[in-house]
Each structure stands twice: as C-alpha cells, then as structure tokens.
Amino acid sequence: ADTLLQYAQTLGQNRHYAQAESVYQAMLNRDPENVSAWQGRVSLLHQMGRDPDAITMVERMPPQAYDEALSDPNFLAMLAAIYQGQNHPDVAQGFLERAVRIYEADAKALPIPLQLQVAGLDLERNHADAAYRIYRSVLMDHPELLDGWKGLLAALHKTGHDADALAQLEQIPPDVKKQLDPDVEFEQTEASIYAANGNVRAALGLVTHVEEVY
Numbered sequence: 677a678d679t680l681l682q683y684a685q686t687l688g689q690n691r692h693y694a695q696a697e698s699v700y701q702a703m704l705n706r707d708p709e710n711v712s713a714w715q716g717r718v719s720l721l722h723q724m725g726r727d728p729d730a731i732t733m734v735e736r737m738p739p740q741a742y743d744e745a746l747s748d749p750n751f752l753a754m755l756a757a758i759y760q761g762q763n764h765p766d767v768a769q770g771f772l773e774r775a776v777r778i779y780e781a782d783a784k785a786l787p788i789p790l791q792l793q794v795a796g797l798d799l800e801r802n803h804a805d806a807a808y809r810i811y812r813s814v815l816m817d818h819p820e821l822l823d824g825w826k827g828l829l830a831a832l833h834k835t836g837h838d839a840d841a842l843a844q845l846e847q848i849p850p851d852v853k854k855q856l857d858p859d860v861e862f863e864q865t866e867a868s869i870y871a872a873n874g875n876v877r878a879a880l881g882l883v884t885h886v887e888e889v890y
Contacts, residue, residue, distance in 0.1 A: 681712050688720045696720055711744045715751050718758075727758045734758075749775040753790055756797070765801050772797060788814060792823050799827060804834040819849055822856055830865050838872035845869065 680703055687696035697720060703713035714737050721730035734755065737745065745751050752775035760768035772794050779786050786794075795810035808831035815824045825848055832841035845866065848856065856862045867882035 681716065684713075684716055684720075688716070688723060693720065693724050709738055709741050711741045714741050715745055715748070718751075719754060722754060722758055727761050730758050731762060746771075746774065747778070749778045749790070752778075753793060756793060760797060760800070765797060768797055769801070788818060788821070792821070792827065795827050795831075796823075799831055799834065802834075804831045807831045808835065820852055822852060822859070825852060825856060826859070826862050826865065829862075829869065833865055833869055833872070838869050841869045842873050 680699060684696045684699035684703070687693075687699065697717065700713050700717040700720065703710050704717070707713070714733070718730050718733050721727070721733060734742070752771045756768040756771040756775070759765075759771065772790070775790060776786060776794065779790075791810055791814055795807040795814075798804070798807035798810070807827060811824050811828035811831060814821060815828060818824060825844075829841050829844060832838070832844065863882045867879045870876075870882065871879035
C-alpha cells in the first residue's frame, strides 16, 4: 500500500492527474477506510484547482477515516485553504484552530506557513489587529517573507494605520521590495497607502501600472 501511495503521489506531482486519481480509487476500492488514500485524493483535487470536488470528497469520507485524517495538522491546513477558497471562512477557521491545538498539545512551535495562514484568515474575517500581531511576530525572525510584508501592510491599511504602513514600506529590505514590486496585489495595497497619506501622484502611478497589467 505504501508503494502504491508513493506512486500516486509521484504521478500527482508530475501532473499525471487522471492516472493518480485511478491509483487512489483502486486503493479505496480495496480498502474504503484507507486514510492516506482519502487524503491523497482530496490533495490531488486541490492541486488540480477542483476545490468544490475536493469538498465533496471530504464529505464522502467514512466517519472513522475522517476523524483520523483530522489528527494530521497538514491535512487540516489544506482543508482550511480549500474551504477558505470556497468562501467558507468559519469552517476554515475551525480547521486551523484544530491544527494549532495539535501543535500546542505536542509543545511544538507553529510552522511559519501555518502562522501566515491563520493571519491571512484573520485578515479576511476582519480581525486585522490579530493578523497584524502575527505578521509582525513572523517578520521579526523572517524579514525575507514576501507574504509577511504583504499581510502586515494590508492589516495596517485595513485598520487605518496608514502612516505606520508608509513607515513600514520603507523598512522592507531592498531585495524583498524588488520581489514584491511586480505583485499586483501588493501594488494595490501600496497605492491605497500612498493615497491615504496624501501622495496622490505615487498612488496614481501604481494604479496605472496595475491597470496596464490587467
């Protein structure tokens, strides 16, 4: 079973989706309680951009397999991303909280991607203050993280702290800023910050560039 699982995962990584799906299905036909096969199928559908189908697959999982799958924080984080993408932020929040509790119960530090995911969902659910605290904490140790800066500035702008946001813009390391500049989402936030601080010319320049991209 482990060899089949690895084979299916390799097929998926190499974008041989139909073959990977067939292998997972064969594993489930043989053992409908195979947690790894269920997780693999859900992950494959998410990778393919078929999140509505991924949710349907989750809902088809046998109760015991579902409960066991939810003891895996990586699977929980993926489910949160799937449900958040399908406009179910409250469901996503529940999965993320469960993942966080697993790490806390094992006295392990939360992985940075999970912290950023929690902050991103906080931002979407209009808990910008909570998101800001996470982004700030992450950037203290990892100033190279693009998503950290994007989130921090978005949180400051959302809470009306645009003067602070402008100051933070100037704190972004030059090599990181260079990577952020082509990012349309970042440019939109940057333009809003400049506009809120009265620098209309800079804001218009960024907005014009964003419109050219689209």
